[in-house]
Amino acid sequence: MKNLLIVESPGKVKTIQKYLGNDYTVKASIGHIRDLGQKGMGVDIQHGFKPEYEVPADKKKIVAELKKLAAEADMVWLASDEDREGEAISWHLFDTLGLTEDKSKRIVFHEITKDAILNAIKTPRTIDMNLVDAQQARRVLDRLVGFELSPILWRKIQPKLSAGRVQSVALRLIVDREREIMAFKKEPFYRIEATFNPEGTKSSVKVKAVLDNKFDTLQQAEKFLQDSIGARFTIKDIQQKDGVRVPAAPFTTSTLQQEASRKLHLTVSTTMRLAQALYERGLITYMRTDSTNLSSLARSTAKAFICDNFGPEYSRPRQYTTHSKGAQEAHEAIRPTYIQNTSIEGTAQEKKLYDLIWKRTVASQMSDAKILKTDIAVESDRRPELFRIQASQILFDGFLKLYLEGTDDETLDEGSDVILPGLNLGQAMNCKEMRGECKFTQPPFRYSEASLVKKLEELGIGRPSTYSPTITTLTTGRGYVVKGDKPGEKETVVNLKLTGDTITRSTKTEVIGSEKGKLLPQEIGMMVTDYLMKNFDGIINYDFTANVEKDFDLVAAGNRAWNAVIADFYTPFHKKVEDVLSDRTFSRPERELGKDPETGLPVIAKFGQWGPFVQIGEGENRRFAHLAAGQLIENVTLEDALKLFELPRTVGTLDGHDIVATKGKFGPYIKYNGKNFSLPKGCNPLTVTEQECQDIIKSSSDPAKDQLARFESSDITVINGRYGPYIKQNGVNYKIPRGTKAESLTEEKCLEIIKSAGKAKK
């Protein structure tokens, strides 16, 4: 064998092999092949922070294979990604495989095209040891921070907790936001909206306008409406302005996660799983990237596609530059591999995600949209305030033909086109109706998974490959955060309406500030953040990563030794760690919520061995209840706390046995005759009726309830499982191939599936 070429991702191997032909064997390292040892610190702190590298167990096989192939090859081409981590991977390969400088070359390419790869082969270089050192500094710093801080938490708060440069700041963002919301005092205000019929138009023509002033009180709003009875309204000013809207840049990992969340309501991890599947099928480029760059081939095919399908006036080739902090741009933006593929085969979700990527990519190469913005002021002869009419009209749709980026601001409706009738200066406007509506000032929004990723990217914290795993660490990993809903607060408001000469009042109950699917900090997350803020504010600072990145840049430029950077950080940091560990005091949050109205006993929220709980009374007969997900000691109300004691609740009986409704680890369930039955989604254990419980118990006792089909002779059952239908035979489960409808399965068809699946498994 002449040449061995090693890349990171197995997904690239086939394509590159095709471009290079038989003189090359293309293999993948499958990411990093070496890491700091798992046992202990893995860094020799005493001797210049020397890293103690090991090949992890799951990488032994690939390393052995690469070693063998490298020994047989005349030349080894190290083609890992062109970024800090990629450079380190090349160096670890060089070191581990026992390569020499005359028998190995370092090459890089940013896109998987024939030109890019052949060009890379023509322009090899040597491994950039400064860049490798910057990576070693990053790796060692993260290990030192994580493995010195985490044990402090085990000792001071709870075992198995963790802290780190990325996760602790991500957690702090969520905790800080929650505290901002707690501190926020919402204020009511009145917004005045009028519906006008312009003089000289049909009476059905309506134009909506909003007063440029808000009122603090009902009285002020009512006064305005009274003053408006019989008032004359005329157009005082008309301003028209041409504007443009520009398409958003092609997707990076972060923006893909945000848009898939906004438009397709996918979680960050689902988005990545689907994108991985598309990538593996060769349908899209690599999905973990911070670059908005498109290859020249992609740009030219997009141009041709747009000209052919929409016309040349819709085409505007653009190259986007990446602005995000710390971007390393080793890959292209996420785009369809072939722009010509306007749709794909696959699951409904895969199709939707592909469609999103396709539209975003093509729209990014289309013309600006031309907009005519109109701003009209309407004055009253009784009051100085002005009504404003704002409209925007699309003169040329450009990229909007395909795609409009979503927004995180839940109060904003998408820029709909408002068509105004012809209006002139001085024209009279007849007021058909005027409303005074009570609104409330809004606290900042809680983070969703995707908006947290957006914020992390803005701060330069974390990388495309870690956004999703970081969220998993905070939620299912450590229980610092739960994803859930906040019900909002009920408010009774008085609204006003003026029609003709009469003002009517209406009273309405509204729910203010409810949020769904947001990241809610748990008590343990608050405690960890408070503790780290108090003792390690430098590390949990939002700028910490940005600052150390500057040092890493100095290392990468060859201007500082990597271990000198680490020493500067470690000396004061470790002293603080020692100080904190010698302090044996513990503090736990505790708060009295009030008195139990039934017994008069105090109700106290505090943190125990098993997490936050509330207790009623003291001594022998006190009662305990866990706080629910998202409830915090510092702001749980007495009312909410008392509700926690309403479970378990005896609902009724069936055949002489009690039915008890309660909540457990897996959500609400009912206990009956020694057995447990989950309550269906949306069924509240506090309000579920005896009849409903009896039905649940009876239907759950039916062994065939999840069976879709049963073929006795071959012991085959088709079961409707949690992840969709599947086939079971002799205790072994088999997937149903994509595109096959479970209802259409016959015994023969099932046997066929089992037979082919059996082969695949071997």
Place this chain on the structure above:
DNA sequence: CAGTGAGCGAGCTTCCGCTTGACTT
């Protein structure tokens, strides 16, 4: 489930970033 730091102590937990399966009903 247990129960809301009396003591002792062995042995465990943990980081970030680069990758993909293997696994789950």
